[in-house]
Amino acid sequence: xxxxxxxLEQPDCxxxxxxxxxxxxxxxxxxxxxxxxxxxxxxxxxxxxxLRLTRSA
Amino acid sequence: MTRPANPAAAxxxxxxxxxxxxxxxxxxxxxxxxxxxxxFWCGVVWAAAEIPNFVIGPGRVLAVxxxxxxxxxxxxAFGAAxxxxxxxxxxxxxxxxxxxxxxxxxxxGVALFAAGIAETLHVPAAIGGILSAAGVMLxxxxxxxxxxxxxxxASVVAHGWAAVASLFALAVLGFLLVVDQHHGLFASRNGIGxxxxxxxxxxxxxxxxxxxxxVLVPMxxxxxxxxxxxxxxxxxxxxxxxxxxxxxxxxxEPAVLAAAAAAGLGAVALHLRLMAGAMKARMRKRLGPSFLxxxxxxxxxxxxxxxxxxxxxxxWPWRAPALFGAxxxxxxxxxxxxGMLQRIVPFLASMHASGPGRAPPLVxxxxxxxxxxxxxxxxFAAVAGLMAGIAGDWPIVIQVSGAIGAAGxxxxxxxxxGALVRMRNAAR
Numbered sequence: 001x002x003x004x005x006x007x008l009e010q011p012d013c014x015x016x017x018x019x020x021x022x023x024x025x026x027x028x029x030x031x032x033x034x035x036x037x038x039x040x041x042x043x044x045x046x047x048x049x050x051l052r053l054t055r056s057a
Numbered sequence: 058m059t060r061p062a063n064p065a066a067a068x069x070x071x072x073x074x075x076x077x078x079x080x081x082x083x084x085x086x087x088x089x090x091x092x093x094x095x096x097f098w099c100g101v102v103w104a105a106a107e108i109p110n111f112v113i114g115p116g117r118v119l120a121v122x123x124x125x126x127x128x129x130x131x132x133x134a135f136g137a138a139x140x141x142x143x144x145x146x147x148x149x150x151x152x153x154x155x156x157x158x159x160x161x162x163x164x165x166g167v168a169l170f171a172a173g174i175a176e177t178l179h180v181p182a183a184i185g186g187i188l189s190a191a192g193v194m195l196x197x198x199x200x201x202x203x204x205x206x207x208x209x210x211a212s213v214v215a216h217g218w219a220a221v222a223s224l225f226a227l228a229v230l231g232f233l234l235v236v237d238q239h240h241g242l243f244a245s246r247n248g249i250g251x252x253x254x255x256x257x258x259x260x261x262x263x264x265x266x267x268x269x270x271x272v273l274v275p276m277x278x279x280x281x282x283x284x285x286x287x288x289x290x291x292x293x294x295x296x297x298x299x300x301x302x303x304x305x306x307x308x309x310e311p312a313v314l315a316a317a318a319a320a321g322l323g324a325v326a327l328h329l330r331l332m333a334g335a336m337k338a339r340m341r342k343r344l345g346p347s348f349l350x351x352x353x354x355x356x357x358x359x360x361x362x363x364x365x366x367x368x369x370x371x372x373w374p375w376r377a378p379a380l381f382g383a384x385x386x387x388x389x390x391x392x393x394x395x396g397m398l399q400r401i402v403p404f405l406a407s408m409h410a411s412g413p414g415r416a417p418p419l420v421x422x423x424x425x426x427x428x429x430x431x432x433x434x435x436x437f438a439a440v441a442g443l444m445a446g447i448a449g450d451w452p453i454v455i456q457v458s459g460a461i462g463a464a465g466x467x468x469x470x471x472x473x474x475g476a477l478v479r480m481r482n483a484a485r
Contacts (some may be wrong), residue, residue: 002279005340026077027144027276029417030407038416 001028008037008053019051020044078140080409082156084477086136087402089164090394091473093128095466100124100171101443101459106452108443111379113250115182115238120175125386127167127189130262133394135159135196137269137401138217142200145272146207146214155199162192179239186235190228197224212288216268219296223260226303227253251306258385259321260299266393267295267328274332277348277400278339283331291331294324311369318366325359346433350396353437357388379447387440395436395469399429402473406480418483428472435465 004019005028019025024041032039036056044050100121101108111118139156143149150156166188173182201221207214230253237243275282298320305313332355361384367373368381403423411417442458445451 002281002340005279009340026408026411029411030404030420031279033407033411033417033419034421 001025001031004028004053005031005035008032008035015055017053018042019053021049021051022047024049025051077408078143078150078153078156080405080480082153083136083140083405084402085157085160086132086139087398088473088477089160090129090132090136090398091466091470093124093132093164093167094391094395095463095470097121097124097129098439098459098462098466101462102456103459104175105446105455105459108455109376109379109447109450109452111382113247113254113378115174115177117175120171122382122386123167123174124171125391126257126262127163127170127193130390130394131193131196132160132163133398134220134262134265135163137397138196138200138265140405141269141272142203142213142217145210146203147209148203148206150199150203155195159192159196159199162188162195166190166192174238182238183235186232190232193224193228197221197228200224210272210282210285212271212283212285212292213268215289215292216264216271216295219292219299220261220264220268223256223264223299227256227261230256248307248309252303255302255306255317256299258390259295259302262390264292264295264299266390267291267324269397270328270332273397273401274335274351275339277341277404278336278344279341280335280339283335287327287331291324291327294320294327298324305369311371314369315366318362318369321362322359325362329355329359345400346429347396347399350392350399350433350436354389354393354396357384357392361385361389376447376450380444383440383444383447387443392436392440395432399424399469399472402476406476410480410483412484415484418479423476423479423483425472425475428468428475431468432465432472435461435468439465 004017004025007013007017029039032053038054038056039051040054042050042052100117104117104121107116107118113119135156139150166185168185169181170185170189173179173185200217204214204217204221207217230249233242234246234249234253237246237249243249271283271288274280298317300317301313301320302317305311305317361381364373364377364381364384368377403420406423407417407420410423439458439462442461443455446454446458
């Protein structure tokens with residue numbers, strides 16, 4: 001979660017980030033919302049949860 | 058995605074979906090704690106005249122104390138543990154109904170037990186004691202089962218085991234004290250009562266507070282988890298202090314009690330150093346007023362151990378038990394619990410309000426700052442006033458402090474109910 005948040009706070013971070021995670025990171029969601037990012041679960045490989053994070057307009 | 062900088066912290070914070078309980082389980086415990094917090098301060102007003110010269114024994118003060126220890130502390134601990142421990146151990150609870158049953162046993166039990174010992178009514182006290190003890194033992198069994206299957210966060214698990222062992226021991230001693238009140242089992246209750254108190258405050262609640270701090274402080278501060286080895290060393294020192302403390306209280310040996318306090322101070326010094334490291338490395342620079350409560354609680358913890366040692370060595374005989382109780386129960390534990398609760402409640406509410414295609418509400422939008430500010434000022438005024446009232450043997454000061462504390466507790470109810478209402482509205 002810290003690595004993801006650090007990445008999102010980089011000045012050169014794009015408007016969309018794909019996250020590969022072992023499990024659904026529900027504790028991350030409130031932090032994303034506070035920073036103006038949305039999340040959605042997208043299809044991923046077996047044994048992973050893949051998220052697309054998008055900066056809110 | 059890049060590899061996390063600290064796998065332990067990232068694993069805790071990252072994965073939880075299969076172990077996230079229905080919101081009704083943690084919130085029923087937190088709701089009970091918030092209610093009993095209000096009842097506690099009302100009880101302070103009611104028992105004011107007896108508080109300054111309190112020594113362990115049945116009566117109004119003991120009843121009010123158990124509204125706090127069982128009603129507020131144990132309830133908060135169970136709510137937090139049922140929610141957080143499965144995430145830390147990477148093991149879900151086997152079933153949800155036993156956790157709900159704990160609340161059904163605990164809350165009526167505490168109310169009945171407090172009423173019984175306040176008025177020296179043996180039957181209500183015994184029934185309430187049995188219900189409370191059953192709830193506490195069931196909670197302990199659930200936590201032990203989860204800890205036994207743990208696959209992560211060794212420092213949290215070690216603290217959890219110490220807390221659960223203390224919980225079983227204090228429940229047995231508490232039950233024996235209730236039986237003794239009617240049947241006279243012991244020649245002297247003081248040693249048993251003191252052991253029960255040490256295991257409750259520093260054992261069960263203390264070890265959970267220290268253990269969960271390794272999760273909660275990094276989580277709310279967005280910091281790496283403190284090094285596990287140092288956290289385990291702190292845990293080992295704390296356990297040594299607990300064993301010495303329980304033994305010293307049972308045997309009535311002041312030197313052993315002082316040694317226990319010294320071991321406890323070593324554990325706390327290491328723990329606070331780790332907490333300071335996490336705070337220094339945190340990403341979130343503005344922690345908000347809740348951490349003012351946490352910081353004050355951290356200062357009161359070592360102060361309580363020093364006062365405890367002075368009391369044991371008879372170097373501070375002046376209203377020592379009541380003042381010591383105020384520092385350890387209100388200055389440290391209650392302040393810590395309320396500081397953490399005001400962060401946990403909106404955070405959990407935000408998580409539970411999110412769903413597929415629905416962004417979670419902002420934690421800041423679920424946090425009513427006004428009621429929390431009222432609570433904060435009232436809490437500090439009430440605790441300071443209560444200590445002054447005890448020191449000066451001024452029941453009227455204690456009564457006024459209790460009324461201020463009750464006003465603060467009512468504001469905390471306002472904050473809690475507001476967070477639940479906003480969570481439900483957001484989830485629609």
